[in-house]
Amino acid sequence: MGTLGRFATKAQILAAVTKDGLALRTVQEEAFRNDKQVCLVAVAQCGAALEFASGALRGDADLVRVAVGLDGMALVHATASIRADKDVVLVAVAQNGHALQYASEALRADVAVVLAAVTQDGDAFKFASYVLWRDKALVLAAVAKSGSALVHASEALRADREIVLAAVGNDGHALCYATAFQNDTHVVLRAAIQNFVALQHAPMVRLL
Numbered sequence: 537m538g539t540l541g542r543f544a545t546k547a548q549i550l551a552a553v554t555k556d557g558l559a560l561r562t563v564q565e566e567a568f569r570n571d572k573q574v575c576l577v578a579v580a581q582c583g584a585a586l587e588f589a590s591g592a593l594r595g596d597a598d599l600v601r602v603a604v605g606l607d608g609m610a611l612v613h614a615t616a617s618i619r620a621d622k623d624v625v626l627v628a629v630a631q632n633g634h635a636l637q638y639a640s641e642a643l644r645a646d647v648a649v650v651l652a653a654v655t656q657d658g659d660a661f662k663f664a665s666y667v668l669w670r671d672k673a674l675v676l677a678a679v680a681k682s683g684s685a686l687v688h689a690s691e692a693l694r695a696d697r698e699i700v701l702a703a704v705g706n707d708g709h710a711l712c713y714a715t716a717f718q719n720d721t722h723v724v725l726r727a728a729i730q731n732f733v734a735l736q737h738a739p740m741v742r743l744l
Contacts, residue, residue: 542564542565544563544564544565544568546568546571546574549563549568549574550573550574550577553574553577553578553581553585554577554581555581556581556582557577557578557579557580557581557582557583557584557585558578558582558584558585558588559578560574560575560578560585560588560589561585561587561588563588566590569588569589569590569593570589570590570592570593572593572596572599575589575590575593575599576598576599576602579599579602579603579606579610580602580606582606582607583602583603583604583605583606583607583608583609583610584603584607584609584610584613585603586599586600586603586604586610586613586614587610587613589613591615594613594614594615594618595614595615595617595618596618597618597621597623597624600614600618600621600624601623601624601627604624604627604628604631604635605627605628605631606631607631607632608627608628608629608630608631608632608633608634608635609628609632609634609635609638610628611624611625611628611635611638611639612635612638614638616640619638619639619640619643620639620640620642620643622643622646622648622649625639625640625643625649626648626649626652629649629652629653629656629660630652630655630656631656632656632657633652633653633654633655633656633657633658633659633660634653634657634659634660634663635653636649636650636653636660636663636664637660637663639663641665644663644664644665645664645665645667645668647668647671647674650664650665650668650674651673651674651677654674654677654678654681654685655677655681656681657681657682658677658678658679658680658681658682658683658684658685658706659678659681659682659684659685660678661674661675661678661682661685661688662685662687662688664688669688669689669690669693670689670690670692670693672693672696672699675689675690675693675699676698676699676702679699679702679703679706679710680702680706681706682706682707683702683703683704683705683706683707683708683709683710683730684703684707684709684710684713685703686699686700686703686710686713686714687710687713689713694713694714694715694716695714695716695717697717697723700714700716700717700723701722701723701726704723704726704727704730704734705726705730706730707730707731708726708727708728708729708730708731708732708733708734709727709731709733709734709737710727711723711724711727711734711737711738712734712737718737718738718739719738719739724738
């Protein structure tokens, strides 16, 4: 990738970022990194190109929405104010649940945002505010997508039969986080059906 130096024209830059959005990082003239048209074309081709837009444009909701719609993890390059913008964050976590880690503290405690994240990837629950670790509906949604998310549930919910059955039904190894049910025949059987190796977490079986 060549450098788009000081004398590169806007037409040349647009052609380059249309082909490869990351070409924006080679643009030397700051004015073009602050050109919304140029940056929109770049992030529409590669969401990660947001990193190379000007600070002002990384705080532009329209631009960031396009970027995170293509690559949710591009949210890391947005300004703090945008990472606190619920509409933009919802787009990001719907594309990649793990983008939740870059959302503002308030949004990591927002039920709708966290639900969107765990619906896309249950493991994203680890980035939710601890105050939501005791929300049964969210935990159920998370373990339904990724049984291992059970580890982030509150102690009380790790002892909830409905949640544990959902978790081990998705990932038998989640039984290791459900100590209250490791001698429960029905739960252990559900885990073993999903993954026979899960029996290593069942004391009553290891003693046979």
